[in-house]
Amino acid sequence: MTEHAAAAARETPVLECRNLSISYAGRGGEVPAVVDFNLALMPGEAHGLVGESGCGKSTVALAVMRHLGRAGRVVGGRISFQGRDLLELSREEVRKIRGAEIAMIYQEPIASLNPSMTVGEQLMEVPMYHEGVGRRDAALRARMMLDRVRMADGERIMRSYPHQISGGQQQRIVIAMALLSNPKVLLLDEPTTALDVTVEAGIVDLIRDISAEFGTSMLYISHNLGLIRETCERVTVMYCGEAVETGTVSSVFGGARHPYTRGLFAAIPVPGADKNNRPLVSIPGQLPAPRERPAGCNFGPRCEFFAAGRCDAGPVEMRPIAAPSARASRCLRVGEIAWEAPAAASAAPPAAHLGGVVLKIRDLTKRYGQVTANDGVTFDARRGETVAIVGESGCGKSTLARILMGLTPASGGSIELADLELSRLPVTRRNLTTIRSLQMIFQNPFDTLNPSHTVGAQIGRVIRKLGVQRDEAAVQERVLELLDLVKLPRAFAARRPHQLSGGQKQRVGVARAFAGSPAVVVADEPVSALDVSVQAAVIELLVGIQRREGTTLLFISHDLSVVRYLSDRVVVMYLGQIMEQGGTQEVFAPPYHPYTEALLAAIPIADQHYVKRKVLLSGDIPSASSPPPGCRFSTRCAYRIAGTCDVLPPPIHEFAPNHRIACHLTRERLASMQPVFEEIAS
C-alpha cells in the first residue's frame, strides 16, 4: 500500500451509519427504537456509545451485526462496512463478515460460551472455521491469544470448561475468541457490567490496549460515563433513540453541549463530592415510553432550558458546533445557553446529627459448612449515621444483611440493637418492636414488589402487620402519606408493579421500609440496578428521609463512588473479613489498606479534573470455600510479604479513633501511601 492510499484508508471510516432508523414491531404498530443515527468509526478508533436503558444503544450494535430478529427492522438510512452496504448483503455474505470482520462481545460472558466444550476447543474453532487452518496450528494460535489477553496459566485454561473458570476469565476468553479472527471492528455491549469492580478494571485495561496493539476499531456501549472516558477517543450520547451529542471524549467531558449530557454529569458522584458539599442533581421526570415521546425535542419535558414554541415545534436536527472538530449537538438553543455556568445545585439537606450507638456488632461469624461467609465482623452504627459496607461478590455483605434481618442465624458473635441480642434470634421469634425498628430495602427493583398485588395493598400490609395503624381508614391515609414521602403520585396506590418504572418501584421499596419508622434500615445495593439519572433521585430521596427521621442506614454496595458520596463511615470487606473501616474521609485518603487502594483505583472516573493512579490486582477473588490462609487478600495483594502475609492473620493498626486497617505492612509504610486520585489544577 502506498503512503497515499494508507492515508486515505485512515480517512475513510471502517463502519459508518448514515441516518439510520430502526423500528420494532409491537402490538400497536411500529415502535421507533433508533431515529436518524449517524456514526463514523475510523480505523483503530474507539467510539463510546453512552445512554440509559432503552435509549437504543444496543439496537444500533444489533443492527450492525444484522441480529435484529424478526420484530426489528431498519426503516431508513444505511450501515456501511468498508464501503459496502451491510443491509444489502445476502445472508451468506453477512455470515462471512460476522465474527470474522465484525465481532461482538456481550454483557454475560457465560452466555457466549458453550458449556459442553472446553475453552480450548472453542478458541480453536475460530481459526479452523474462518481460515480453515489445521488443529495443531489452531491450538497454537489459541494458546498465544490467551497470553495476549493476559491469561495466566493458559495450558490449564485451555483444558477447562467454561463453568470451571471465573467470570473475569470467561470474559477474557470471549475477547480472545473475538480477536482470534482478527476483526476490523469489535462491538462491546456493556462487557464489564456483570463483573466485580477490581476484575472490571483489568478487563478495561485490556480493552484499552487492544486498539493500540491490534489496530481494531471498537464501538463501546456502556451506561457508565467513567468507563467511556477511560476506553474511548470519541463518544456519542444517546437519548430516546437519538444521538443527542457527539464529539471527542475530551471535548464532551470537558463541557457538555446538550442539556441531557450536562444532566448526566451532574447526576453522577465525582471524587471530592459528598452529600454535604455538592449534592447530586437528578434529572427531573423520567424517560418517556417509546410511544409517548413528546413532539419536538425528546428531552424537552425534562429540560431546564426548555423554550415553549421552539423546542416542541418539530423534530430537532443534529447540528455541528463550530469550535472543535466533528462535534455536534441535537439542541436548538446550543448557541444561547451559558454552558460554563455551574449547574443549579439543589439545596444541601441539613447535616445529619449523629447520636449514640444504635447497633453494635461484635465478632460476628457465619459458617455454611466449609464456607465462612462472615469472620469476626465488628463495627458500630450510630443514630442518624450512614454506614457503608463495601466489597465485591463473596465478601459476605449480603450474608451480614440476612443475619441482621433474622433470616439466618449467626454462628458466633453478637448483634445488639437497643440492648437486645439478635444474632441468633430468627425473625419469627422477634417481637413487633424489633421487627419495626429493623427494616430492609432490596436490590432488584423488578423483584422487590410482589407483581400480583397493588402498590397500596403492599404498603398497607406492612402498616397493618407492623401495627403502625389498625383502623382501615387510618391505614389508607398512612399509605398515601408514605407515597407523598417518596414523591410518588397518590394515584399510584391503585397501580400494580408492572405499571411502574424501575426507579418508581424502588421508591415504593423505600416507602415500605420506612412505613414503621425504623431505627435501622439495611439497604442492599438499592440503586445499583437503576439508571444514572434515576439513581441520583433515589439516593437524594433516601438521604432526605433518613435525615428527617434520624434513621441509621446500613448501605451495602460495591459502588465506591456512591458510597463516598452518601456515607459517613465505610466498612471495607473482603472474603468475609473487614479489611479497613473508618470515617469516609479517612478511608478514601491515605493511609489505605492495599485492597481499598485497589478498589478506589478501579472506580471509573468521568470527571476530567481528576487523574487516577493505576493499581491493578492480579488474579480473581478466591472461592469463599477455601480462603487463603493468613491475610485473605494476600493472593492478590501487590505489597505481599511472602512468608508473613500468607501465613499469619494480619494485625490491626488504628490510625484515628475508629479508623482501623488490618494489614501486615508497617504503620510507616501504610502512612506513606500516595493518594489514588489527584485533582488537576485547572
Next chain:
Amino acid sequence: MKALLKHRVAVLIALIWLPLAGYVMFRPALGAFGSYLLLPAVPAVILLYVTALRRWRESSVAIVGVTLVCFWLLMAVAAPYLPLPDPNKPIAPFVPPGGIRHGVLFLLGSDMRGRDVLSRDLWGCQRVLVWGVTATSVAYLVGGACGLIGGYLGGWWDEIVSFAGNVLLSFPVMVLFILVLNLLGQSGFNIIIAVTCSSAPVIMRIVRGLALDAKSRDYIQAAQTRGEHPLWIMLVEMLPNVRAPIIVDACLRLGYTTVAITTLTFLGLGLQPPDPDWGLMIKEAATAAMLWKYSYMLIVPALSVSSLILGFNLIADGLREMSLRD
C-alpha cells in the same frame, strides 16, 4: 357487589360447578328438587363463554378450545331440560341414526338395548365432566399444597413430600388405579382418590419448582423480614405468582383425567352402570360396532371424548401462547 364483578369468572364457575356436582353426585338424595337445581347454571355457562370470548379474543386457538369445552358444559347442565328420552330406558334396539320407532326420533340411533344414543351421550358428558374436573381439582389441592410446602419450607418437609411423591410415581398409572379401586371399592369418590394418587405427585413437582424460584425473590424476603407467617407467604405472596403456569398445566391435566376416567369405565372399573358414561358406551358398543352398520354406537362417544380433550388442550395452548406474548 364490586368484589363479585371483579371475580366474575370465579363466581360463574362456582355457579355452574356446585349445582352440577351436587346433581351428579347426590341425585337420589335430592329427589324432585333436583330437576330445578341446574336451571341457573344454563345462563351462567353462556355468560362464562361470552366472558372467555372477550378476554381471549387475541388467541384463536383458545377460542376454539373454549368453544368446544363450553359446548359440552352447556350440554351437561342442559341435559335434564332437553326433550330427550330417558337415557336408561330401552325403547327399540338397533335403530339407525335418524330413524323413528314407537313415535320417538332417534337422532343418533339407538344401541343394542334400545336406548337413545344421543341422550346417553349428553347425559354421559355430565358424569365425565363432573368426576373429571372434581378429581383434577382435588389432585391440584393436594399436589399444590405439598408443592408449596416442599418448595417454600424445604428441609425435612421437602424430603417427606418428595419421597412420598416418588413412591407414588414409581407405580405404573394403571396399576395404581386398579390397586386403589380394588382396595377401596368402585365408585366415583374412589376415582377421585385414584386420580389424586397418580396426578398429585406430578403437580407437586411443578409447584415445588415454581415455589423454589419464587422463594428467592426479594418480595418474599421482604415478607419474611416483616415477620409474616409462612402460610401467609405461601398463599398470598407466592400462590398468585405461580398461578399462570399452573392454570396451563391444569387444562392439560383435565384432558388426561378425562382419558383416565373413560378408560377406567371402559375396563369396568370406577363408575358403574346403568347410568351412561362415554367409556361405558364405548365398552358396550365394542362388539356391536364390529359391524360397520352399527359403528355409530362407538363413533359418537369416541368423538365426544376426543373433542372435549381437544378443547382442554387447545385452551392450554392458547393460554401458554398468550402468557408468552406479554
